[in-house]
Every structure is written in C-alpha cells, then in structure tokens.
Amino acid sequence: MYKATVRDREISGKTALVRVDFNVPLKNGEIGDDTRIRASVPTIEYLIGKGCKVILCAHLGRPKGKVAPEFSLRPCAVRLAEVLKKDVGFVGDCIGDEVGAAVAKMQAGDVVLLENTRFYAEEESKDEASIVEFGGKLAAPADFFVNDAFGACHRNHGSTYGVTKHLSPCVAGFLVELETDQLTQILQAPQEGFVVVLGGAKVEDKIGVIKSLLPKCETMLVGGAMSWAFFKAKGMEVGLSLCEPESVAAAKDIYATMGGDLKKLKLPTDVYMKNVAGDHQIKHAAADAIEPGWDALDIGDETRKAYAEVVLKAANVFWNGPMGKYEDKPFNEGTLAVAKAMGDCPGFNVVGGGDSVAAVTQMGVADTIDHISTGGGASLEFLEDGKLPAIEALDDK
Numbered sequence: 001m002y003k004a005t006v007r008d009r010e011i012s013g014k015t016a017l018v019r020v021d022f023n024v025p026l027k028n029g030e031i032g033d034d035t036r037i038r039a040s041v042p043t044i045e046y047l048i049g050k051g052c053k054v055i056l057c058a059h060l061g062r063p064k065g066k067v068a069p070e071f072s073l074r075p076c077a078v079r080l081a082e083v084l085k086k087d088v089g090f091v092g093d094c095i096g097d098e099v100g101a102a103v104a105k106m107q108a109g110d111v112v113l114l115e116n117t118r119f120y121a122e123e124e125s126k127d128e129a130s131i132v133e134f135g136g137k138l139a140a141p142a143d144f145f146v147n148d149a150f151g152a153c154h155r156n157h158g159s160t161y162g163v164t165k166h167l168s169p170c171v172a173g174f175l176v177e178l179e180t181d182q183l184t185q186i187l188q189a190p191q192e193g194f195v196v197v198l199g200g201a202k203v204e205d206k207i208g209v210i211k212s213l214l215p216k217c218e219t220m221l222v223g224g225a226m227s228w229a230f231f232k233a234k235g236m237e238v239g240l241s242l243c244e245p246e247s248v249a250a251a252k253d254i255y256a257t258m259g260g261d262l263k264k265l266k267l268p269t270d271v272y273m274k275n276v277a278g279d280h281q282i283k284h285a286a287a288d289a290i291e292p293g294w295d296a297l298d299i300g301d302e303t304r305k306a307y308a309e310v311v312l313k314a315a316n317v318f319w320n321g322p323m324g325k326y327e328d329k330p331f332n333e334g335t336l337a338v339a340k341a342m343g344d345c346p347g348f349n350v351v352g353g354g355d356s357v358a359a360v361t362q363m364g365v366a367d368t369i370d371h372i373s374t375g376g377g378a379s380l381e382f383l384e385d386g387k388l389p390a391i392e393a394l395d396d397k
C-alpha cells in the first residue's frame with residue numbers, strides 16, 4: 001500500500017495507540033461473529049513482538065455520545081484475550097485519569113482495550129476542532145498511532161482522524177494494508193471479465209459505487225430489493241415490495257446519467273413473491289408480472305441461473321448485498337445460488353458488506369472466497385475512488 005505501515009517505522013519499545021474495528025454483533029453481552037476481533041490479531045502480535053505497550057481503542061454500535069452499558073467493549077477484551085492466549089486489560093473509559101493510571105502500570109508487550117470511543121459525542125462531532133481536541137485526549141498516553149480499523153476508515157472521527165494530528169508516526173496496521181491491497185486489485189481489474197454483483201436494500205447507499213464501477217466493469221448484476229427501485233424508476237409494478245422513494249430517486253439518477261454503460265446493468269427477469277395482502281401464498285413470476293398486494297422477496301430461478309453463469313466465467317468479481325430477504329427461508333435461495341457460483345468461480349473474488357458476509361458465512365462458502373472484507377460501507381466507499389479519509393490521514397510511505 002502507498003501509506004506507511006507498522007513495518008515501515010522504528011517503533012520498538014514505544015507505546016502504541018491502535019484503532020481497531022471491534023464493532024461486532026452483540027446480543028445480551030454475547031459476541032455473535034468475532035471475525036473482526038480475529039482480524040486485528042496480526043497487528044497486535046507484531047506490536048507485542050516489538051516490545052510495544054499496546055493500547056487499543058474502538059467503537060461499538062451507536063450509543064450516540066452517551067455511556068450505555070449495552071455498548072460496552074468489555075466482552076471484546078475477554079474474547080481478544082482468548083484469541084491471543086494472553087491477558088488483555090480493560091479500562092472503563094477511553095480518555096482521562098483512569099486511562100493514564102492503567103497505562104502507567106503497563107509493561108512492554110502488555111495489551112489493554114479502552115472503553116467505547118462513542119460514549120463521547122466529540123468522537124463523531126461534525127466540528128473539526130472538536131474532533132481534533134478529542135483526538136488529543138485519546139492520544140495523550142501514546143507515542144504513535146496505528147490505524148487497523150478498516151471498517152471505520154470512511155469516517156473522520158476522533159479516533160480515526162483526530163488522533164493523527166497529535167501522534168507521529170501514524171501508520172496502517174496489517175488489516176488496513178490487506179483490505180486496501182485486495183480492494184485495489186478489484187478497482188484496477190481489467191474491464192474484460194470484471195463482474196460486479198450488487199444487492200441489498202438501498203440504492204442511495206450504493207449509488208456512488210454504481211456510478212464508479214459501472215464504467216469499469218463488463219457486467220453489473222443487480223439483485224435484492226434494490227432491483228425494485230430500478231423497476232419502479234422504469235414505471236413497472238412492484239406491489240408491496242420493499243422500495244423506498246430515495247432508492248427510486250437514486251435509480252432514476254443512474255438511468256439519467258450513465259448513458260451507454262446502462263446496457264451492462266442487468267436486472268432480474270423473474271422473482272419469487274409473497275401475497276402479503278392476502279393468504280401469504282408464495283409464487284414464481286416474471287419480473288413484469290409482480291402484482292399489487294404482493295411482495296417480491298427473492299430473484300427467480302431463471303435469474304439465479306443467468307447470474308451464476310456470468311459469475312462463474314468472471315476473471316474478477318466484487319459482490320455486495322444479498323439477492324433477496326435471505327434471513328427468511330426460502331428467500332435465501334437466490335443469495336445461495338450466487339454464493340455458490342462465487343465459490344466455484346476460479347477468478348479473483350471479493351465479498352464486502354455486513355449482510356453479504358453473513359450470508360456467505362451462513363452458507364458455508366466463506367472459505368472459497370479470496371477476500372472477505374471486514375468493512376461494509378468502507379469497502380463500498382473505497383471502491384468509489386481508491387481512497388478513504390482516515391487512511392489519507394496516515395503518513396506516506
């Protein structure tokens with residue numbers, strides 16, 4: 001990568017502030033999927049090996065600037081200790097005297113995790129000065145900064161950006177390096193054989209990546225509720241299917257601005273829909289035969305087969321967003337068909353996005369994917385122009 005990493009600077013024996021992405025799914029204090037915690041281990045072990053004192057900071061959920069025990073990072077410290085097979089201290093605050101006292105007791109190679117940075121409103125403030133000031137408080141006990149929180153790099157927050165104004169060096173960790181390198185490979189893929197698969201619910205969240213990748217790819221396969229926004233933009237009936245006005249507006253914008261590239265954008269030709277206004281019967285229908293009162297919840301067999309064929313032949317594939325309401329069987333079948341094709345595709349393939357990653361994991365094909373991004377929004381934003389604000393704030397190589 002073009003930014004300095006932990007390997008590029010002399011950091012032995014120093015105190016590191018490491019921004020990690022521990023934004024894991026939590027239910028009643030139990031961690032669901034710990035992929036993000038495991039992904040932070042190479043950097044943490046490297047720093048331990050260099051005799052650093054390792055102070056970790058992160059956010060969890062959306063506590064909106066207030067202390068909220070259900071968003072405590074404590075369970076992540078426990079899980080990290082299990083994964084590292086080493087004690088991990090936990091500090092019940094992320095700034096101030098409690099942190100200072102805990103760090104003063106640290107020895108070389110010790111690891112502590114600080115409490116959720118989002119317990120302070122300044123972390124996510126819109127005001128640059130306040131972000132930088134908060135960053136100063138986070139930076140106070142450390143000598144240098146490591147950003148390894150790829151999933152948080154699309155936001156200039158106190159812990160991803162503010163801190164960089166106070167510490168030197170500011171370097172990337174191995175996860176940020178890996179994610180950047182893999183996604184750059186997708187971004188630079190030759191047009192021939194480059195397939196993008198986009199699903200999920202909201203076109204407006206993905207409009208940036210659609211506009212950026214449509215000219216670069218050979219084919220863009222659209223599935224999920226996103227498709228209905230394109231249908232509606234074309235004046236087709238979508239019944240009671242999930243289709244927000246913002247998504248329709250975004251789809252219209254794409255139709256109005258993407259010119260000749262629009263021929264690469266493929267929409268489902270058939271669907272599975274449910275009679276939600278009536279007896280909840282499920283039936284197969286052509287895309288132009290969605291009826292009022294019915295909810296289209298998955299792509300149909302013909303679309304599954306066509307999409308799988310395109311994916312199988314691809315040289316490079318990027319996939320974000322499920323093809324249907326995969327949480328509700330049998331509407332997981334369309335997503336499963338694409339997931340299987342990704343698994344069988346000999347080309348280079350990358351999956352990004354919280355729900356898409358959950359889908360490939362649930363379906364047991366995660367091992368066959370070349371790279372599974374830990375960043376949802378971050379991976380999409382990266383693919384817009386190969387940059388993310390918090391990565392830009394790090395030192396050049």
Ligand code: ADP
Pocket residue numbers: 199200201202223224225226242296297298320321322323324325326327352353354355356357376
């Ligand atoms: P990701 O997290 O992978 O970026 P999104 O968050 O954009 O994906 O979208 C995932 C959500 O979209 C899931 O909750 C899924 O159930 C929903 N979804 C996809 N297709 C449909 C559909 N046809 N009807 C209703 N919900 C859908």
Ligand code: MG
Pocket residue numbers: 353354355376
């Ligand atoms: Mg999601």
